[in-house]
Amino acid sequence: xxxxxxxxxxxxxxxxxxxxxxxxxxxxxxxxxxxxxxxxxxxxxxxxxxxxxxxxxxxxxxxxxxxxxxxxxxxxxxxxxxxxxxxxxxxxxxxxxxxxxxxxxxxxxxx
Amino acid sequence: xxxxxxxxxxxxxxxxxxxxxxxxxxxxxxxxxxxxxxxxxxxxxxxxxxxxxxxxxxxxxxxxxxxxxxxxxxxxxxxxxxxxxxxxxxxxxxxxxxxxxxxxxxxxxxxxxxxx
Numbered sequence: 001x002x003x004x005x006x007x008x009x010x011x012x013x014x015x016x017x018x019x020x021x022x023x024x025x026x027x028x029x030x031x032x033x034x035x036x037x038x039x040x041x042x043x044x045x046x047x048x049x050x051x052x053x054x055x056x057x058x059x060x061x062x063x064x065x066x067x068x069x070x071x072x073x074x075x076x077x078x079x080x081x082x083x084x085x086x087x088x089x090x091x092x093x094x095x096x097x098x099x100x101x102x103x104x105x106x107x108x109x110x111x
Numbered sequence: 112x113x114x115x116x117x118x119x120x121x122x123x124x125x126x127x128x129x130x131x132x133x134x135x136x137x138x139x140x141x142x143x144x145x146x147x148x149x150x151x152x153x154x155x156x157x158x159x160x161x162x163x164x165x166x167x168x169x170x171x172x173x174x175x176x177x178x179x180x181x182x183x184x185x186x187x188x189x190x191x192x193x194x195x196x197x198x199x200x201x202x203x204x205x206x207x208x209x210x211x212x213x214x215x216x217x218x219x220x221x222x223x224x225x226x227x
Contacts, residue, residue, distance in 0.1 A: 033214070043202065043217035056214045088154050092215075097144055097206065098163065100215060102156035 002027065004093050004103035012109045018079040021106045025072050025093030031055075032074040033100070034066060037088040046089075049074050078108075086110045114138065115205050115218035122223050124193045131178070132188040132221045134203030140164075143207045145186040146215065147177065150200040159201075162186055193225045 005024045013019050025032050033056075034046040045058040049068035066076040072093075078085055086109050092102045116135045124130040136145065147159040162170045162177045170177040178187040190197060200222050204215040 035215075042219055043204075043215075045214050045216070048214060058214075090154075090156060092156075098161050099158070100146060100204075100206075101158055102148070104153070104155045107154065 004091060004101055006089075006091050006103040006106050008106060009104065010107050010109075012111060013081050014111050015081055015083060017081050018077060019081060019108060020075055020077045021089055021091075021108075023074045023076075023091030023093075023103060025074070025091075026095075026101060029093035029095045029101075030072055031094045032068055032072060033092045033094070034074070034076050035090045035092065036060075037090060037105075038084075038086070043090075046076065081110045083110050113218075114207075114216045115203055117203055117218035117221050119221045120219075122221055124190075124223065124225055126195060126225055126227055127192055129189060129191045130193055130223065132190070132201050132203075132223065134186045134188065134218060136184050136186060136203075136205050138184075138205065138207050140207045143205055145177070145179070146204040146206070147175070147186075147188045148202045148204065149197075150202060150220070152199070156202070160188065190223075195225050195227075198223060198225045 007022045031050045033048040037043045048056040052068045063079045068074045088105045090105045092100050094100045143164045145162045149157045160170050160172045160175045162179045169179050174191045176189045200220045202220045203218045
C-alpha cells in the first residue's frame with residue numbers, strides 16, 4: 001500500500017497570505033490528523049477528521065481550519081499567515097487505536 | 112504537569128550496542144496507548160512500536176522493544192544492535208482514552224547518535 005502523501009513538500013509564503021496543505025491518507029484509512037512541529041513548541045495536535053467530520057481540535061486559533069473529503073483526503077488551511085506559523089506540518093492517518101502513520105510533512109516558511 | 116516526559120535530550124551509542132531511550136507518562140485514564148516514532152533529518156515521522164495499556168506482553172518489533180512498566184508509568188524504548196542509520200530524533204507519544212483515537216501528545220524527543 002502507498003503511504004501517507006502530503007503536498008506540497010515545501011512552501012514559502014509572506015505574512016498575511018493564506019495557504020492550503022493537502023494530505024492523502026493510506027487507502028482504507030478514514031481518520032486523518034494534523035500536527036504542527038516547531039523548534040519552540042515541539043509537536044502539537046491541530047485537529048482530526050473522521051468521515052468528513054472534525055472529531056477533535058487542538059488549541060489553535062481559528063485561522064487554522066481543515067476539511068476532509070469523501071475519499072478521506074484532507075486539507076488544512078491557514079489564513080492571515082504569521083511568522084510564527086513557520087513549521088513542519090505533519091499529517092497522519094489511522095484505521096484503529098493502535099496505528100498512526102505519518103506522511104513526509106510540508107515545510108512552511110513564512111517571510 | 113507534562114503528559115509525556117523524555118529526560119534525555121541527547122544520547123550516544125556505539126554501533127552494535129543496545130540503547131534505552133526513556134519515556135515516562137502521566138494519565139488518569141485506564142485505557143491509553145503509547146507510541147514511539149523515529150524522525151530522521153528529512154522530517155518524516157516513522158512509526159516504530161505501539162503498546163496498549165491493557166497489553167499483557169511488552170511490544171516488540173524487530174530490533175525495537177518497549178519496556179512497559181505500568182505501575183511506574185514508564186515506556187522505555189530499547190534498540191538492540193544499533194546501526195548508523197538509527198541516528199535520528201526519537202519521540203514518545205501517548206493516546207488517551209478510546210474516544211479520541213488519533214490525538215497524540217508527544218514528548219520533547221531524544222536525539223540519538225550512533226557512532227563507529
